[in-house]
Amino acid sequence: MKKWKWPKDRRYGWYRGNRQRSFSDDQWHGYNDAGPSHRAPQRDNRPAHVSSPPASSSSSNSNSGVQELPGFYFDPEKNRYFRLLPGHNNCNPLTKDQLQEKEREKQRHQRLAEDEKTTKKAPRTGLNTSLLLQKRHLGLLPENSYCRLVHEVKVSGMRRHKLEIQSTDNSNPNTDNFRIIVGDSVCERVFTVNDVSHGGCKYGIMNFSSGSRGSLSVEMCDNLYFTNRKVNSICWASVNYPDSHVLLCLVGAADTPGCVSLLPASLFSNSNPDQPGMLCSFKISTAWSCAWCLNPQFDKSFSTGLSRRVIVKDAETGRTQTYGVGTDVLAQHFALRVPVLFNGCRSGEIFSIDLRQRGRRDHSWKAKRFHHESAITSVRVLQDENYLLAADMLGQIKMWDVRVTKPVLEYKGHNNEHAYLPIHVNEHEGLLLAVGQDCYTRLWSLKDGHLLRTIPSPHPAANDMIPSVVFSSNLGGSRGLPGLLMAVRHDLYYFPYNTDYQEGGELCL
Numbered sequence: 001m002k003k004w005k006w007p008k009d010r011r012y013g014w015y016r017g018n019r020q021r022s023f024s025d026d027q028w029h030g031y032n033d034a035g036p037s038h039r040a041p042q043r044d045n046r047p048a049h050v051s052s053p054p055a056s057s058s059s060s061n062s063n064s065g066v067q068e069l070p071g072f073y074f075d076p077e078k079n080r081y082f083r084l085l086p087g088h089n090n091c092n093p094l095t096k097d098q099l100q101e102k103e104r105e106k107q108r109h110q111r112l113a114e115d116e117k118t119t120k121k122a123p124r125t126g127l128n129t130s131l132l133l134q135k136r137h138l139g140l141l142p143e144n145s146y147c148r149l150v151h152e153v154k155v156s157g158m159r160r161h162k163l164e165i166q167s168t169d170n171s172n173p174n175t176d177n178f179r180i181i182v183g184d185s186v187c188e189r190v191f192t193v194n195d196v197s198h199g200g201c202k203y204g205i206m207n208f209s210s211g212s213r214g215s216l217s218v219e220m221c222d223n224l225y226f227t228n229r230k231v232n233s234i235c236w237a238s239v240n241y242p243d244s245h246v247l248l249c250l251v252g253a254a255d256t257p258g259c260v261s262l263l264p265a266s267l268f269s270n271s272n273p274d275q276p277g278m279l280c281s282f283k284i285s286t287a288w289s290c291a292w293c294l295n296p297q298f299d300k301s302f303s304t305g306l307s308r309r310v311i312v313k314d315a316e317t318g319r320t321q322t323y324g325v326g327t328d329v330l331a332q333h334f335a336l337r338v339p340v341l342f343n344g345c346r347s348g349e350i351f352s353i354d355l356r357q358r359g360r361r362d363h364s365w366k367a368k369r370f371h372h373e374s375a376i377t378s379v380r381v382l383q384d385e386n387y388l389l390a391a392d393m394l395g396q397i398k399m400w401d402v403r404v405t406k407p408v409l410e411y412k413g414h415n416n417e418h419a420y421l422p423i424h425v426n427e428h429e430g431l432l433l434a435v436g437q438d439c440y441t442r443l444w445s446l447k448d449g450h451l452l453r454t455i456p457s458p459h460p461a462a463n464d465m466i467p468s469v470v471f472s473s474n475l476g477g478s479r480g481l482p483g484l485l486m487a488v489r490h491d492l493y494y495f496p497y498n499t500d501y502q503e504g505g506e507l508c509l
Contacts, residue, residue, distance in 0.1 A: 073099060104438070104461060111456040115160065129153050148430045148447065154497035155431065155443055155452050158484065163492045165206065166219045176202065178487035180468050182234045184243040187472035187480065189265065191246055192487070193231045200228040203248075205268045210476035216494055221268040229253045237262060237292040237302060239315060247302055249287035258285045260304050262315055282313065291332040295339040298355050303341050305329025310343060312355060323353060323365060330420065331379045331390075340367065342388060344376025350390055350400070370405040372396060378422040389432065391416070391423045397434060399449075411444045413451045419466065428473050429482070435467050441486065459489050 066074045072081040073096075084096060132149050135141045141149070176194040179201065183190045190206045204224040209217050229250040237245040245264050252258035261281045289305035303312045310323040310332075331344035339355040351366040374394040381388050387408070391397045395416040399409040415436030424433040425446065432444045439461035443453040457467050467488040474480035475494075483496035 108456045108461065111454070112458070115455070127153060148445070151429045151431070151497070152445060152452050155429075158453070158455075158495040158497045160458065161494045161496070163216065163218050163494050165492055166217065168222055175490050177465070177489050178468055178492070180231065180234060181206075181470055181485065181487045182236070183470040183472060183485075184236045186243075186477055187470065187475045188477045189243070190470055190485065191234055191236070193234070194490075196226065200226060200253075201231060202226045203231065205265060208476040208480065210480045216476060216481055216496075218492065223268045225268075229256060229258065232287060233289045235290055235292050235302075237315075238294060239264075239300065247290050247292055249284075249290045249304060251287070252285055257283050258287060260284050260287050260290060260302075262302075280315065284311065288328055288330045289332045291334050291341065293334045293339060293341070293355070294336055295334065298339045301339075301355070303332055303334070305332050305343060310341075310353065312341070312353075321355075325351075331376050331422075333379050333381050335381045335385045336383075337385055342379050342381055344379040344390060346375040348372040348374055348376060348392065350376060350379060350388070352402075368402055368405055370400060372398070377416065377420055380423060380425050382425065383427055389423060389425060391421070391434060393418055395436070397423060397432070397444075409449050411449045411451075413442055413444075413454070415440065419463070421466070424469065424471055426471050426473065429471075431471065433469060433471050433484070435469055437463070437466065439466055439488075441467060441469055441484070455484075455486075455495070457488055458486075458491070458493060465489060 069081060072083055074081050127149060129150065132141065132146060132153070136143075136146045176196055178192060179195050180193040181190050188208055190208065191203065192206055193201055193203045195201050202224045205221040207219045207221065209219075211217065227250060229252060231248060232251050233249040235247050236243045237247045239245045239262070243265065245262050248261045248263065250259050250261060259281045262279070264279060267279070284304055284306065286307050287304045288307070291303050293299065293301045293303070298314075300316045301312055301314050303310060305328070307328045308325055310325060310329055312321045312323075313319070325343075325345065327345045327347040327349065329343050329345055333342050334340070335342070341353045341355065342350065343353065344350050348371050350368075350370050350372070352368045353365055354367050357365055357367075372390060372392040372394075373396070374392040376390055376392050378391045379388060380390075386402055388400045388402055389397065390400060391414065393416055395414045397411040397414050398407040399411075400406065401408050411432060411434075414434050415438040417437055419437045421435060421437065425431075426433070427446065430446045431452075432446045433441065435441050439457040439459075441455040441457075442451060443455075444451055457465070459465060465488060467486050469487070470485040471483075472480070472485075473482045475483060475485065481496055483494055486493040486495065
């Protein structure tokens with residue numbers, strides 16, 4: 001490389017060939033607490049081949065006209081370059097992770113401000129209630145399409161309300177962060193798991209009821225149970241009557257082995273004088289997933305997905321059927337009309353097991369097999385039972401035709417890299433929901449995969465603060481209210497798409 005020598009009479013400039021660049025008064029180098037910084041030029045005295053950074057540019061140099069300097073980033077607000085220093089210590093506070101987090105927080109606040117507006121953008125161009133009603137009267141829209149599109153308009157108009165959780169012990173409010181919430185089949189009760197500050201978790205049941213004036217009230221159960229083990233998976237179980245029990249997968253900790261517990265829902269209430277009914281626990285190490293069968297032929301059976309095994313057990317007789325697989329089974333769901341169990345694996349494989357075919361030693365019991373490119377985090381069988389939804393750790397959500405084992409639809413926009421995140425389906429409203437690793441809740445049209453709504457978390461995003469949601473057409477029972485429940489940190493929020501919703505407090509903005 002040719003070494004350039006500074007001319008003695010040119011101490012404040014430099015030469016390259018026959019071109020000269022001089023530093024003007026407003027081009028300077030300085031230092032601040034974050035390290036050396038470079039002021040962006042206010043006027044362009046540079047050669048034509050060097051671009052000047054615009055004042056209103058993004059913080060991401062790759063997506064703007066700002067010249068990218070290795071080891072520096074451009075702050076559009078201060079119109080300056082700042083040096084990027086490695087590490088997260090106090091001496092080097094400026095890192096790429098911090099800059100990305102700052103940008104994400106800025107976008108979250110912008111979305112929250114957008115959601116607070118009384119008028120919102122329609123999910124599709126030209127889609128509004130009056131236009132749909134006009135087309136319906138003219139016979140241009142069939143009834144099914146009209147109902148589905150009206151639901152989409154209501155989803156776009158949902159606003160956030162904070163719910164106050166009532167308890168018999170009002171002097172001790174909930175200060176433990178929600179981790180999981182799972183509603184029963186009619187969403188009168190929601191099973192909750194909360195992290196405890198001193199380690200472990202507690203779990204119980206919240207009861208929901210809707211008032212005559214269109215309000216929603218929440219009451220926490222009397223009895224809360226504590227455990228030092230992690231809860232991996234939950235589902236409601238119908239042993240004596242619909243949703244009479246709760247099935248829990250608990251991971252072992254220290255000298256305490258893992259187990260799958262079947263607990264009666266009445267166990268969590270002091271007001272019920274009856275005996276709790278069936279209460280049993282099966283020692284099973286490292287249970288990743290569980291599912292309860294509602295088919296009449298096997299209506300007392302449940303399944304657990306383990307490391308390299310699937311176990312199907314009769315809760316009354318204890319009869320057990322074991323299926324060996326070559327990977328961890330992270331997600332499970334039973335079909336209703338036929339006793340078929342669908343399993344999603346860490347390897348990306350999805351396979352089904354027909355419980356009527358027993359005793360086969362090879363893998364011929366796998367009735368259907370298809371694959372994703374990454375670990376499966378959730379599987380849901382639709383009411384048609386010819387179609388199945390599956391999500392993976394690459395953020396892909398696909399609808400599969402089980403008959404031909406091919407994907408027929410993909411729902412784009414979900415964010416996941418390595419988290420164990422479920423998906424939620426409400427076929428009555430024609431909606432698919434999922435919370436991403438970025439803490440955004442997204443709603444898609446189930447029929448065509450159109451992204452209808454993206455809801456930011458009310459709290460700053462963090463890997464241990466991912467919201468947990470429940471969506472129902474009837475929160476609080478058969479005459480309940482439609483909408484979305486969101487639990488994040490120790491707060492519970494309700495997003496109604498009924499415009500007549502009333503609450504005791506003010507709107508939470």
